[in-house]
Amino acid sequence: MSSPSPDERELAHEQAYVDTVYQRLEESTKVAKSLVAEGLARGHIGHEGGLVERDAMVYQASRRLSALHAAHDGLVFGRLDLNGGDARYIGRIGVRDEDREIILVDWRAPAAAVFYQATAQDPAGVVRRRVLRCRGDRVVGIEDELLDAEAAPDDMVVIGEGALLASLSRARDSSMHSVVATIQKEQDEAIRAPARGATIIGGGPGTGKTVVALHRAAYLLYTDRRRFESGGVLVVGPSGVFMNYIERVLPSLGETSVVLRSIGEVVDGIRADRHASPEMAALLGSARMAKVLARVARSPQAGAPHRFDLFYRDDRLVLEASDLARIRRRVLANGLPNTTQAVAREELVKALWERVTGDRGLDRGEEAFADQLDGDLTFETFVDEWWPELDPVEVWRSVPSRLGEVASDLYTSFEQQVLRREWADHPTIEDIPLIDELRHLLGEAPARSEDDWATPKQMMSFEQREREDRVQATGSIDDVGYAHVLVDEAQDLSPMQWRMLGRRGRTASWTIVGDEAQSSWPVPSESAAARDEALGTMPVHRFRLSTNYRNSAEIYEFAAQVATHAIERPDLADAVRRTGVDPRHEVVPGDELLGRVADMAAEMLTQVEGTVAVVAPAGRLAEVSAAVPADERLRVLEPLDTKGLEFDGVVLVDPDAVVSEAAAGWRTLYVVLTRATQRLVTVGTSRRWLDRVAE
Numbered sequence: 112m113s114s115p116s117p118d119e120r121e122l123a124h125e126q127a128y129v130d131t132v133y134q135r136l137e138e139s140t141k142v143a144k145s146l147v148a149e150g151l152a153r154g155h156i157g158h159e160g161g162l163v164e165r166d167a168m169v170y171q172a173s174r175r176l177s178a179l180h181a182a183h184d185g186l187v188f189g190r191l192d193l194n195g196g197d198a199r200y201i202g203r204i205g206v207r208d209e210d211r212e213i214i215l216v217d218w219r220a221p222a223a224a225v226f227y228q229a230t231a232q233d234p235a236g237v238v239r240r241r242v243l244r245c246r247g248d249r250v251v252g253i254e255d256e257l258l259d260a261e262a263a264p265d266d267m268v269v270i271g272e273g274a275l276l277a278s279l280s281r282a283r284d285s286s287m288h289s290v291v292a293t294i295q296k297e298q299d300e301a302i303r304a305p306a307r308g309a310t311i312i313g314g315g316p317g318t319g320k321t322v323v324a325l326h327r328a329a330y331l332l333y334t335d336r337r338r339f340e341s342g343g344v345l346v347v348g349p350s351g352v353f354m355n356y357i358e359r360v361l362p363s364l365g366e367t368s369v370v371l372r373s374i375g376e377v378v379d380g381i382r383a384d385r386h387a388s389p390e391m392a393a394l395l396g397s398a399r400m401a402k403v404l405a406r407v408a409r410s411p412q413a414g415a416p417h418r419f420d421l422f423y424r425d426d427r428l429v430l431e432a433s434d435l436a437r438i439r440r441r442v443l444a445n446g447l448p449n450t451t452q453a454v455a456r457e458e459l460v461k462a463l464w465e466r467v468t469g470d471r472g473l474d475r476g477e478e479a480f481a482d483q484l485d486g487d488l489t490f491e492t493f494v495d496e497w498w499p500e501l502d503p504v505e506v507w508r509s510v511p512s513r514l515g516e517v518a519s520d521l522y523t524s525f526e527q528q529v530l531r532r533e534w535a536d537h538p539t540i541e542d543i544p545l546i547d548e549l550r551h552l553l554g555e556a557p558a559r560s561e562d563d564w565a566t567p568k569q570m571m572s573f574e575q576r577e578r579e580d581r582v583q584a585t586g587s588i589d590d591v592g593y594a595h596v597l598v599d600e601a602q603d604l605s606p607m608q609w610r611m612l613g614r615r616g617r618t619a620s621w622t623i624v625g626d627e628a629q630s631s632w633p634v635p636s637e638s639a640a641a642r643d644e645a646l647g648t649m650p651v652h653r654f655r656l657s658t659n660y661r662n663s664a665e666i667y668e669f670a671a672q673v674a675t676h677a678i679e680r681p682d683l684a685d686a687v688r689r690t691g692v693d694p695r696h697e698v699v700p701g702d703e704l705l706g707r708v709a710d711m712a713a714e715m716l717t718q719v720e721g722t723v724a725v726v727a728p729a730g731r732l733a734e735v736s737a738a739v740p741a742d743e744r745l746r747v748l749e750p751l752d753t754k755g756l757e758f759d760g761v762v763l764v765d766p767d768a769v770v771s772e773a774a775a776g777w778r779t780l781y782v783v784l785t786r787a788t789q790r791l792v793t794v795g796t797s798r799r800w801l802d803r804v805a806e
């Protein structure tokens with residue numbers, strides 16, 4: 112039998128260490144499980160103190176269990192060999208041995224920072240950085256970097272070609288993965304930036320903005336768990352497809368308490384997954400819309416009575432439209448429409464009493480007058496119709512019919528026409544901020560009492576209660592929102608969307624990532640101004656990521672020409688990986704387009720190992736979907752739905768139509784072109800766009 116090679120010896124050695132760590136993990140899991148069981152048993156004690164104790168115990172132990180469970184795969188991923196001979200292992204969570212000695216350092220701990228920060232120019236005491244590639248609990252590969260050759264002992268083994276390049280060439284599947292083993296120095300700086308204020312992370316496509324932001328969320332939870340877990344961390348992304356794509360990253364880092372929402376589902380109790388047309392989206396998202404809604408909320412709703420009269424003793428009491436308008440103004444000086452129903456009633460009674468002149472009425476006095484009105488059918492009906500409790504969705508529905516009255520100085524008559532014509536029956540993604548704005552402008556009618564809860568609170572488990580409280584809190588208009596708000600693809604948010612998020616992050620710290628060159632908002636600077644308004648005066652720290660880890664250099668070099676066409680001075684990244692395969696562009700007659708798309712998709716499936724996207728203008732989606740082969744590796748998407756995603760191969764259909772679909776067409780084209788990791792082909796019926804790019 113031949114003796115093992117140095118590589119095999121190193122693998123066996125690392126496996127032995129990893130086995131020890133897993134053994135400890137298993138013991139911790141057993142302890143946590145028995146704590147859950149013991150805690151549940153305490154629930155049978157029956158008194159309330161027993162329940163509270165049980166809740167806290169079960170909650171803590173369950174949380175530990177889910178963290179242990181989530182961190183299981185690839186638990187140990189790094190090793191540092193330090194000057195002086197010590198070794199330090201780095202993992203997804205921290206693990207101690209039975210003597211409480213650390214045997215695995217949590218990647219977020221200060222002792223792990225050097226794993227990401229050390230370079231050959233500045234090794235910071237690190238001789239060799241080793242990344243362990245694991246499948247489940249098996250070590251299947253080792254990638255080393257020698258950072259300080261002079262300090263290395265003679266027998267030090269160095270294996271592999273570098274972990275980063277190895278990980279970049281992997282085939283893509285349908286989920287984003289954590290990059291915890293290969294985080295680069297500039298990324299690490301953004302991840303570990305202090306929590307205070309707003310951290311804005313910029314950089315071109317594929318530079319790791321999303322993945323860095325998610326690791327930052329995990330880092331913040333680690334550094335101040337109490338604050339961020341109780342206040343909540345909200346992660347907002349562009350679409351449901353995108354949220355599904357990123358949802359596994361945080362659990363794989365041991366974090367399960369972060370709220371992930373697409374921009375269409377930020378508001379509790381109402382969600383949308385359909386976009387308005389680009390033209391309509393620009394009108395709905397404009398800051399002008401906030402003024403329109405403020406006026407709508409304060410003026411009488413459609414169908415509200417304009418006049419009130421009532422016989423009382425010898426008098427006919429009349430309130431004309433002008434009287435009612437005066438009363439309305441007075442009432443609204445006291446609060447919001449839905450919080451002032453009682454005030455409105457009082458003010459009406461007062462105004463009517465002022466109109467009583469006959470002796471029979473005056474002799475009975477104001478109190479008797481008020482008593483008589485209380486329960487008077489005519490009066491009660493009037494109050495209900497004149498000051499009804501307003502539902503934000505109903506008021507949102509009424510906006511188009513009221514534009515003439517409230518928007519003539521804000522939207523041109525052509526824009527008003529578009530708004531009336533395209534106003535949806537069911538809210539689109541761009542309508543959600545309007546409904547949220549109305550919720551705040553209308554206020555909340557007096558809250559349900561605690562007794563209204565179906566399950567008495569003391570009967571709920573700690574987690575249930577926490578969930579209920581959160582639903583109540585985020586559904587409530589007075590809520591101060593989350594402790595941290597993380598916004599991805601922030602360049603796309605409209606001013607109205609920023610207002611919606613701003614309300615949820617008034618006392619939060621923020622992480623904001625984006626790239627102006629990829630913006631689908633018609634005027635990117637307007638979106639940036641709205642962001643600044645949402646952030647107010649909080650301190651801002653900026654980071655820029657400079658290396659594109661996604662696209663092959665061939666694909667990115669072509670896409671960069673489009674970016675230069677799309678905006679002035681785009682933030683271009685350096686792509687590090689060459690494949691030798693250039694993007695390919697075909698022009699075919701219109702009647703051959705679909706057939707060619709089908710062939711290209713089929714061919715692409717044979718050329719790449721991982722995922723393939725066929726991207727087609729929204730209007731052609733159905734026919735393209737019907738034409739391409741059914742395959743679980745292939746998806747058909749409209750351009751805007753590709754935001755933030757990546758695929759090994761991309762087939763782009765009709766680029767000219769993508770460009771002309773919206774004011775942001777060139778930027779959207781840039782987004783689509785930068786989704787491909789390995790291969791990119793385009794097919795259209797004209798080469799106008801190619802000629803413009805070449806100009």
Ligand SMILES: Nc1ncnc2c1ncn2[C@@H]1O[C@H](COP(=O)(O)OP(=O)(O)OP(=O)(O)O)[C@@H](O)[C@H]1O
Pocket residue numbers: 275278279288290293294295298314315316317318319320321322323626629660661754755756757785
């Ligand atoms: N340090 C790293 N190690 C390994 N892979 C990385 C690293 N940083 C980024 N990547 C990979 O690069 C790809 C792009 O990352 P990500 O989607 O976060 O970029 P992005 O800047 O948000 O892109 P876009 O602006 O186009 O949405 C992902 O596959 C990610 O896993």
